[in-house]
Structure formats: C-alpha cells, structure tokens
Amino acid sequence: MSPFWIMVTILVLAALGYVLGRRRAGSVAAGDIRGLHSRPTYYGWNVALFTALPSLLVLLMWVLAQPLVVDRAIGANIPESAVADAGARGRIMSEVQGTAISIGEAVNKGLLTEAEARSLTPDNTALLDRLADEDITLTPNPAVLEAAKDYRSINQNASRTLTGLSLLLALGGFGWAMARTRPDYRARNVVERFIRGFLILCSLIAIATTVGIVLSLVFESYNFFQLYPWQDFFFGTEWTPSFGGGSRLGMLPLLWGTLYISLIALLFSVPVGLFAAIYMSEYATPRVRGVVKPLIEILAGIPTIVYGLFALVTVGPLIRDWIAQPAGLGNSGSSVMTAGLVMGIMLIPFVSSLSDDIINAVPQSLRDGSLGLGSTPSETIRNVVLPAALPGIVGAVLLAASRAIGETMIVVLGAGAMAQTSLNPFEAMTTITVKIVGQLTGDNDFASPETLVAFALGLTLFVMTLALNVAALVIVRKYREQYE
Amino acid sequence: MNDMRLAERTVDTKGKPIKFSCRNVQVFYGDKHAIKDVDVDLEDKTVTAFIGPSGCGKSTFLRCLNRMNDTIDVARVDGKLMLDGEDIYDRRVDPVQLRARVGMVFQKPNPFPKSIYDNVAYGPRIHGLARNKAELDGIVEKALRGAALWNEVKDRLGESGTGLSGGQQQRLCIARAVATSPEVLLMDEPCSALDPIATSQVEDLIDQLREDFSVVIVTHSMQQAARVSQKTAFFHLGNLVEYGTTDDIFTRPQDPRTESYISGKIG
Incomplete structure (x- = not known):
C-alpha cells in the first residue's frame, strides 16, 4: 500500500473508532450517560485519537526517513569504480532512482512480470528491446541496473513493513482505547490534552517559521560580510x-x-x-x-x-x-x-x-x-x-x-x-x-x-x-x- | 429615612422663582414613546429629585433639560421647555451655549484622561472664564473646595484624574461641572457607582450646591431623594405621576402608584 492509502485507511479506522467508542460509552453507561465521567462524544474522540495519532506519526516519520536511509544503503553498494567524482555520485543516484521508477512503470503496465523485473540484466537484450519499443529505455550500465533493482526491492520491503506496522499500531490503539472506555475513565481530560498539544503545535509553526526566516537572513548576511566589508x-x-x-x-x-x-x-x-x-x-x-x-x-x-x-x-x-x-x-x-x-x-x-x-x-x-x-x-x-x-x-x-x-x-x-x-x-x-x-x-x-x-x-x-x-x-x- | 432632615428641609421650599418650566413634553426614541405629556416647573436654588422605577424615563427627561438627547440620532423631543422664560428647543438656541448654563454630571464618573487640574480647568478655559493663570488657579481651587476634594488632591493636581478612586472621580466630575459656573446642575444617578461613604460625601456636597445652583438629580434610591431634595417628581412608564415637596410625596402621596412605589410594592 502507498503511504497515501495507508493514511486513508487509518483515518477511516479512526472515524469508525469515533462511532464505536461513542456507542460503547453509551452501552457501558447502561442508558444513563450522567454516570459517565465525560460526555460520550469525548470517548469517541478518545478512541479516534488513539487510533490515528500514533500510527500517523510513525507513518510521517517513516516517509520522511525512508528516502534518506535507502539512498545511503544503495549509495554504499555502488562500486567505487562506477563513480568518477563527487558530483558523479549524485548523478548516478538520480539515474538509479529513474531506472527504478521505469521498471516500476513497466511492471504496472504488464510489460514485465515481477519475476522478470527481479532477474533483469543488461545482457537480456530481447527484454530490453521489448521495453524500448514501449518507450521505456533502461540504462545499459550493469552497476546502475543492479542498484536500481536493489532500490526497488528495498523500497517494496520497506513499504510492506510500513503498511503492517502502521495498521497494527492503529488497530492496537483502537483496541486499547476501546478497552479503557469505562464510566470512570477521564476521556475529556485526555482529549483536551491532545487538543492543547495541537494548539501549541500550530503556534509553534508560526514561531518556527519566523525564526527560520531570520536565521536564513542572518546566515546569508554573515556570508556576505565575509566577502564585503560591513563599513x-x-x-x-x-x-x-x-x-x-x-x-x-x-x-x-x-x-x-x-x-x-x-x-x-x-x-x-x-x-x-x-x-x-x-x-x-x-x-x-x-x-x-x-x-x-x-x-x-x-x-x-x-x-x-x-x-x-x-x-x-x-x-x-x-x-x-x-x-x-x-x-x-x-x-x-x-x-x-x-x-x-x-x-x-x-x-x-x-x-x-x-x-x-x-x-x-x-x-x-x-x-x-x-x-x-x-x-x-x-x-x-x-x-x-x-x-x-x-x-x-x-x-x-x-x-x-x-x-x-x-x-x-x-x-x-x-x-x-x-x-x-x-x-x-x-x-x-x-x-x-x-x-x-x-x-x-x-x-x-x-x-x-x-x-x-x-x-x-x-x-x-x-x-x-x-x-x-x-x-x-x-x-x-x-x-x-x-x-x- | 432621616425625618429630622426632612423637617428642616420643608422650611425653605416656598417662594422660590421658577427656573425651568416644562409643558407638554414628549420624547420619542424611534417609534418608542419614552416621555408622555410631562408638565413640570423646577424651582431655582432647590434640589429636585426625579424618582421612579428603571426605564420610567426620568433620565431621558433629565437629558432633555440640556439637550443631551440631541447627541442621540433617533431621539426626538416635542413640547415646550422654558429656561428663564426662553424656549431651549427654539431654533435660535445653540445647544452648546445652553449646556454651558445647564451643566451635567453623569452616572459613571468620566474624568478626562488629563491631569486633575486640567479636568477642572477644562470648562473655564473653553468658555474663557479666566483672564490669566492666577484667576484660573483660583477657579480650580474654588471648584475643588466646593466639591470637597481640595484637601485630598491639592498636592497632586498634576496627576491624572483617572487615577483617583471612584468617589473622588465623581467629585472631580462635579467640580468640573461647578467650575463652569452653570445656573442649573443636572445629575444622572451620581452615586450609583459609589460606596456608602463616598455617597454621603456627594450628598453633603449636593446640599451645599443648592445655595448657588438649581440642582436636578435622578436617583434610584428613595432614601437619597428624601435626604437631599426639597421637591420630588415621581415618574412611571413615561408619565410624570406626581410632583410636590419631598415631604408631601413621601408622607402624603396623592396617587396610589406613588404610594405603592415609595412603600416598595412596585419598581
């Protein structure tokens, strides 16, 4: 599953959690909601938040970190002989990414089977020609092709792990919050703490942006004054x-x-x-x-x-x-x-x-x-x-x-x-x-x-x-x- | 109610010239008929109290006497209001000049954000009552003494008037009105924002002001009306129900509505 669909799934789960949490609060109260510590809505929000937040956080961090980690792993695998200079490494990395994307497209269009994609080599000219006819040109460089295949498989594994992990977290949070939905559970306090955190986060974004802009101005000005006398x-x-x-x-x-x-x-x-x-x-x-x-x-x-x-x-x-x-x-x-x-x-x-x-x-x-x-x-x-x-x-x-x-x-x-x-x-x-x-x-x-x-x-x-x-x-x- | 003071008061209620003569006064706020057919003669050098339940029109009528209702767009005043025989709603009368003769103290103390001195000197400066600084100093001191505030503020005349306590602020506003030397002083519930001690100071002051001015005071408190006034007018639902000496109104009311109000059954 792609991160987008994982997110959609989590949000659907959270919405479901809201409805079920609220209903469960109603049923544990046995008809008299005054027996609950908080109003039923808060129990619903509580379940929804525990379902969505941890898994969405993991999803966000993973999506941000994955390219960095994968690039480093692939970069280490590319033989030194294939790299001419420092700038060339960047070019090769983007070539690897491009090739991996092309292979992915070919598989999606049904031109390649998954097995063929895995065993792709520059020697298999028949296969490469078939792809070239469909306007998908793959690099003849064996090192790049190898790296692209690695890149693809690592990403596929990572994506599977991510899907499993975040859905598991979502379900876990859902179950945990549902189990805690009891009349004496202080759902309102928990939800309001979440909301306060969210409000703080929003104000921090504005402050952080200001600080960031000032810092960038200061650093570039510093560079300028290194080159040109301030007087x-x-x-x-x-x-x-x-x-x-x-x-x-x-x-x-x-x-x-x-x-x-x-x-x-x-x-x-x-x-x-x-x-x-x-x-x-x-x-x-x-x-x-x-x-x-x-x-x-x-x-x-x-x-x-x-x-x-x-x-x-x-x-x-x-x-x-x-x-x-x-x-x-x-x-x-x-x-x-x-x-x-x-x-x-x-x-x-x-x-x-x-x-x-x-x-x-x-x-x-x-x-x-x-x-x-x-x-x-x-x-x-x-x-x-x-x-x-x-x-x-x-x-x-x-x-x-x-x-x-x-x-x-x-x-x-x-x-x-x-x-x-x-x-x-x-x-x-x-x-x-x-x-x-x-x-x-x-x-x-x-x-x-x-x-x-x-x-x-x-x-x-x-x-x-x-x-x-x-x-x-x-x-x-x-x-x-x-x-x- | 202080019967001793009431008894004293009855002595000087007779034989005063009429200051304000009002006939057939109507006030409309938009479509609302706020004051209906009010006829009243207010005497000079007398404290007249307007009493009545909330919304009975007593403040509205007070504001007719110096045309402060002119500042409200939807208000319309009909009828004759004569100050010393002159119709104050006549086209030739400038409300600005009228208000110099008929001063006003408001419900909430409203000192200007200026020094105590400048607050009191505001009116005299505008109307050119002083020819030099020494004369102005004299007017300010006299007004502050008149408002029983001089001893409290004489060492800090340069400080802001807004820094005084509520009671001091209200006495400052009275001093400010007195300094302009009006002929009539209108007071719209001047003690409603004050504590009992400040209230009694202001009441003493009103009693002294009677020597020089004609004073009209709107009040919610019947005790206050009885303490400070010689004549009382009772308003109810926009009508002037009864007008007479304070003594008569509080001891021998003619109208059943007046009687129920002063005995606490309505209002």
Whole structure:
C-alpha cells in the first residue's frame, strides 16, 4: 500500500473508532450517560485519537526517513569504480532512482512480470528491446541496473513493513482505547490534552517559521560580510553593483530613497486618513458611514502592482508635465514624489481604518462629559477625543510607516531603479526593496557579494520594520491599559 | 429615612422663582414613546429629585433639560421647555451655549484622561472664564473646595484624574461641572457607582450646591431623594405621576402608584 492509502485507511479506522467508542460509552453507561465521567462524544474522540495519532506519526516519520536511509544503503553498494567524482555520485543516484521508477512503470503496465523485473540484466537484450519499443529505455550500465533493482526491492520491503506496522499500531490503539472506555475513565481530560498539544503545535509553526526566516537572513548576511566589508555596506554612499567584480555596495542611497519616499507617503496619508477617520467616527451619520467606510477600505484591497501602474501611467507624467518641468526641477517621469503620493493613497485606508477604530474606542462618556460642559463638538474632538486616542493613532501611523518601508511594486514603477541621493523629490531614486529584487533576478551565483547583498539588505529592512512594529505595539498596548 | 432632615428641609421650599418650566413634553426614541405629556416647573436654588422605577424615563427627561438627547440620532423631543422664560428647543438656541448654563454630571464618573487640574480647568478655559493663570488657579481651587476634594488632591493636581478612586472621580466630575459656573446642575444617578461613604460625601456636597445652583438629580434610591431634595417628581412608564415637596410625596402621596412605589410594592 502507498503511504497515501495507508493514511486513508487509518483515518477511516479512526472515524469508525469515533462511532464505536461513542456507542460503547453509551452501552457501558447502561442508558444513563450522567454516570459517565465525560460526555460520550469525548470517548469517541478518545478512541479516534488513539487510533490515528500514533500510527500517523510513525507513518510521517517513516516517509520522511525512508528516502534518506535507502539512498545511503544503495549509495554504499555502488562500486567505487562506477563513480568518477563527487558530483558523479549524485548523478548516478538520480539515474538509479529513474531506472527504478521505469521498471516500476513497466511492471504496472504488464510489460514485465515481477519475476522478470527481479532477474533483469543488461545482457537480456530481447527484454530490453521489448521495453524500448514501449518507450521505456533502461540504462545499459550493469552497476546502475543492479542498484536500481536493489532500490526497488528495498523500497517494496520497506513499504510492506510500513503498511503492517502502521495498521497494527492503529488497530492496537483502537483496541486499547476501546478497552479503557469505562464510566470512570477521564476521556475529556485526555482529549483536551491532545487538543492543547495541537494548539501549541500550530503556534509553534508560526514561531518556527519566523525564526527560520531570520536565521536564513542572518546566515546569508554573515556570508556576505565575509566577502564585503560591513563599513562599506552600511556607510558607503555609492551603489554600483557589477557582477564582473569591483562593485560598490553602499546602502546609504537606498536607505535615503526608502526613507524619503516613506516620508512623503506618510505626509500625505496621515492627515488625509486621520481627517477621514474623524469625519467617519464623529460627524458622519450611520448611513453615510456605512457607505464611506467600505469604499475607503476597498483601497486597501487593490493590489500594489495596480497602484504601481497608476503611478507609472497617470501620476508620474502628470507630476512631470505640470509641476516638475514648469518649475525646472526635472524631466523624469518616475520620481520620489510620484511613488510617495501613490504610496500615500495606498496607506490612507490603513491610517483611516485603524484610527477610526481607535477613535470609536474612546468611551462615549468622555464625549458626553465634554459636551455636557458646554464645549462644541470640535472642541470635544480636539481637547478630549484626540488626546485620548493619540497613542493608538501613533501606533496606526507607525504600522503604516512599516508598510511604506517594505513596499516594492509602487516604487519600481513610480520612482524607478536609480540609486542616488538627492533632496529634489522630482528625481528618480530607489529603495532597498527594489534593489533586493534587482539583485536576485536573473542568474544567481550565491557565492558572489552582488547576490548575497540582497540578504544583508533584507536583514536591514527587517530590523527597521521590526523596530517600528514593536514600537507601535508597545504604544497601542499602553493605550489599551488606559481604558479597559 | 432621616425625618429630622426632612423637617428642616420643608422650611425653605416656598417662594422660590421658577427656573425651568416644562409643558407638554414628549420624547420619542424611534417609534418608542419614552416621555408622555410631562408638565413640570423646577424651582431655582432647590434640589429636585426625579424618582421612579428603571426605564420610567426620568433620565431621558433629565437629558432633555440640556439637550443631551440631541447627541442621540433617533431621539426626538416635542413640547415646550422654558429656561428663564426662553424656549431651549427654539431654533435660535445653540445647544452648546445652553449646556454651558445647564451643566451635567453623569452616572459613571468620566474624568478626562488629563491631569486633575486640567479636568477642572477644562470648562473655564473653553468658555474663557479666566483672564490669566492666577484667576484660573483660583477657579480650580474654588471648584475643588466646593466639591470637597481640595484637601485630598491639592498636592497632586498634576496627576491624572483617572487615577483617583471612584468617589473622588465623581467629585472631580462635579467640580468640573461647578467650575463652569452653570445656573442649573443636572445629575444622572451620581452615586450609583459609589460606596456608602463616598455617597454621603456627594450628598453633603449636593446640599451645599443648592445655595448657588438649581440642582436636578435622578436617583434610584428613595432614601437619597428624601435626604437631599426639597421637591420630588415621581415618574412611571413615561408619565410624570406626581410632583410636590419631598415631604408631601413621601408622607402624603396623592396617587396610589406613588404610594405603592415609595412603600416598595412596585419598581
């Protein structure tokens, strides 16, 4: 049986176990389920879990381990004479696997009997020709053919053992759990322990992934700094990578572009978003709010590449023709201003939606208190609501900022890819994210600093956004403590 | 019930000018008719108590007196409410100016998340009652003394108002309302969130406030109404059932509903 069908069988057994366990709990309770420690469902789950979990675990480990073990065994059997060099061993191993798969196909199609497959040799040209007619070409190399036959038989044995072992475990677990289904058995506690374990596992997956990503960034960055001095990376003012060698990989121009574009985006999005939020939460009637808020949130659903197109086709030329050229500030269609403005539009729903929630969280009693003292609605907003909501709004702005720093597509299409440092917002510049994409597109040689620099840039970016997110979280949490 | 204090109170219930004159007041929340045909005259420099079972409309009526119902979208008020002979629901009256004259203290203490000083100074600053810092300091001190809070907070005026205890917070809110120098002070169950000691402090305070303001207080506690008020109005199912001196309401109720309520049979 293949692992897939073993798994299906185990799950069917488990489902059966659930039904039978529940029924058995009912029968041992002799009609009065209040005599049971747990509800019958828990006895059912208990049987199902003991049937499925141990055998599925064994199945998983076996499936993961089998290729490694078999490869090592076969690899040891291949005579040294057949292996030319270190790289050749890998090629031979894949040839062995390919041959084994081909033999398997031939047997499945009925071209070979199992006995013929076992006694296959390169000398048996009649048989090989018959296979070749059916488009199955086997290697003439006797060592490989021998190894492929071994490979097949080991795998077949392993598969049989696995089938037997996991089904036995499933049945054993089933029987054991059924035997323990008695009124005083604490099925609920056992099941809930399993569930807690499962919940912990799920949260560990997220954490482990984060750790894994950070580690990979750190290791590759370490490799980069072995090849390129860190001072030149962090403090270099020139970004001229060339894969031929002699690149200068200073990140300052990229950092400048990133910060400049983000700043413009925030200068645009924070006031607009905040005022929109104030309108929605304090002035708009419920009907207007019901229409306006979803419309603004649609902005958040537009893919950033579409914003990029908007920047490239509409905003860029508009800014160039109406502002930059008449003012003599530049002729570039892509500019920091373009990318910043379009990114600002993208961020409006972030700022407004978060601020709206935060402003709404300010208790109505504070507004009543202020209005009850004879202050106007606008005085109430300025003097009571906004100060009370300020920490949360700052948190929202920081989240928007970390979003802006990590944005790529709008920058590629809006600000171009030229790494330079200038104060003029109508010139093309570029950001860290764009250059990461640039360095990793095309043929990659993961031993050259020009490729590895992407990881160092990624790590820098990660540290920046992490710091912003942590700051935002700390501020937002402090705010929450104040009201709940 | 404190009969001694009741007896004292009866002396000064006569001959006060009318502050609020309400005729034929109706309030609707959407389709619900919350207040029906209420006619009442509230006297100046008097504590008037609104009593009645939950949901009888006493808080709703209180909120009509400074147009706080305007902040609720579905609420609609009909009828005449005259403050010193002026219709407060007239188109020309700005609710903001009205609320400066008719202050309000709410059921739950709601100090602003600002310093104690800034909480009290909030109203005077908005209405420009002080020309300089010294005057503002004076107003704040007077209001805090008036709310019997000065001695407890005079050394920590810069600390946050939200850090005070529940009773102190409520007295801070009263000080905040007093600092604005309103003519009428509305109190919506000001003691319901307070312990007995804080309650008695606030009640003493209400009694003193009567010298300068007309006070209207909504309360669940009949004992409290008897202790602090000179006039009492009994509301039931949106109707004003009976209105008279506190003494009369509690000792010689005219309406059978009033009698059952104060003797604890309904509500």
